Amino acid sequence: MSAEFEDVVKDLDGKLTQVESVMDIEALRQEVASLEEEAARPDLWDDPAAAQKVTSQLSHKQADLRRVGELRQRLDDLSVLHELAQAEGDPASKNEAEAELTSLTEAIDTLEVRTLLSGEYDPRSAVVNIRAEAGGVDAADFAEMLMRMYLRWAERHNYATEVYDISYAEEAGIKSATFKVGASYAYGTLSVEQGTHRLVRISPFDNQSRRQTSFAHVEVLPEVEEVDHVEISEKDLRIDVYRSSGPGGQSVNTTDSAVRITHQPTGIVVSCQNEKSQLQNKLAAMKVLQAKLLQRKKEEEQAEMDALKDGGSSWGNQMRSYVLHPYQMVKDLRTEHESGNPSAVLEGDIDAFLDAGIRWRKQQETDAA
Template sequence: MSADVEAELKDLAATLAQVESVMDLEALRAEVASLEEEAASPNLWDDPATAQKVTSRLSYRQGELRRVSELRQRLDDLAVMYELASEEGSDDLKAEADNERAQLANDISALEVRTLLAGEYDDRNAVVTIRSEAGGVDAADWAEMLLRMYLRWAERHDYPVEVYDISYAEEAGIKSATFKVSASYAYGTLSVEQGTHRLVRISPFDNQNRRQTSFAHVEVLPEVEEVDHIEIPEKDIRVDVYRSSGPGGQSVNTTDSAVRLTHIPTGVVVSCQNEKSQLQNKAAAMKVLQAKLLARKQEEDRAELDALKDSGSSWGNQMRSYVLHPYQMVKDLRTEHEVGNPTPVLDGDIDGFLEAGIRWRKEQQIAASEHIG
């Protein structure tokens, strides 16, 4: 084993040890044992909602424990692989060990990033809204491209997605879309995507083939749970019903099943048209409204902290550029993370940007706490 390989294995071992310390494996095993006891109760399913939470939590925590245990075993096995390759003088076995080392480094890094998600709502499902902004029809098309990018990302990870509402633009693309990604830490992971995304390209809608810059905004909220106590009095909500519509504005059903909710005190408006009944659409829209009002409450709670930050660090500012012409590049303006080929990124390969964003946010939080101190 070369000195460089030996040094890298020591670094991987140190990183994994740090991850294991942060995850507190003893406490994790104790929690799994407690959840297994709850799940084994014959009365568990008397309350389906509680039962679902217990079984989902158990499955997730078992997965976390298995994941870190497997990484430790792989790291131990890797050292043995290198010893065998050296003893037998096998180039094939060494090449196999090199490939496993690269993959193991990626997997340990991904788990390390997960340990950085320690916010109050980070472990929840994510409610994402995309809106077209400046740029006319190109912006509407860009918003639809972003919608596809996030749906493809979720598909790559086998995360269930529920689309609540899509508002189609007249000529092409969408005005807005709202969807939910159901996965542990979906909110913590996707929240770094919040902000304005800029696209530069030759417009497919311009007969003179001119370059066009267009913008779309991404909003990411945690799904509201019963413990959040976001009560909304009926008198504070205006309910409008209408027929669902598809591309071009054509009606896609013959009943007024789509629902629009307006929160009168704040002016927040949400809509849902993708469920089968008006009642289901109202329930889904209410979840989104609660998530938005929870986000407003969060913003008020951290207003003092935000006042101490430089305006340039606001997540609401332009945060990423996607350039298709005159050169090709996707660059995050906060983290400086960039790739030279936009195609896989637009096809959902955004994990590198998510990881860089999570690390950047943690650095910002540490800097802010030091500034306050």
């Protein structure tokens, strides 16, 4: 057991060393020092946009440096803990060392995947939009299942979430939903979820218990930051207000606080009804509109940003199937990664799918280069 333990630690050390090499830790330290000098300048906030960019970059790079340093320290401490446990023959210390080994393995694997997220927007929070597609009430129900899946995933990782809007279907489920996952690299991680998801099951809404195939679409956008300069003219907007509605279309508010904004030049429509006031809903809807316009702008500027939409040839339409009948399986159609436990996946256990998707995308980029 001791030799096996040491072999795993040695493999982890090699993997972490490779991560440190890819991240170029010494260069990262120099970048942090340079950004700290910039951030300390007394005239920094004379240019708010530039200041926002500096402080944002500094925060991200400090977090990366701290994370690698902590993992390296934990790995060094683990070797000492294991040696002590072996020398003293203490079962409690041995169990502690094995639990830490498991935890470190997961953390270093996650960091290894993080090094593959090198896109311009990857470090940002994510705005996720889910909408029901073909399949009637089953599709609406599936869309709600997907929303729950992502929210539970965020909860597992202690990521903050904020629901901007939910449009409920009449019988069950949702027509669409928009929410934010507020965490570093949430966009880079969740962007591989973009595309059409397919559910096959015995429909709980069919009185003859027939098998039904339904579809839902997932769109993932990077959160807009002040430095993005997304220009929106008030004259290009049509703003409608209405009463918030809950399941079955019933009114959940006695005032017209919900807001729908139509960007007339592009036809993009966004809405928000989950905040308490009309002003708050308008501000939230504008954030989503800015994210959608940023997406469109960048796609026009550079062809490689096609990955933000399904239009890229490397993505295709359907990206994952969830089969609940006649057998149990979730399978990613791009990476071939699969799970025989759909219940766990739909409860937010999607990290293995996310990791496989990120590795697959990096491979696609490498092959195309």
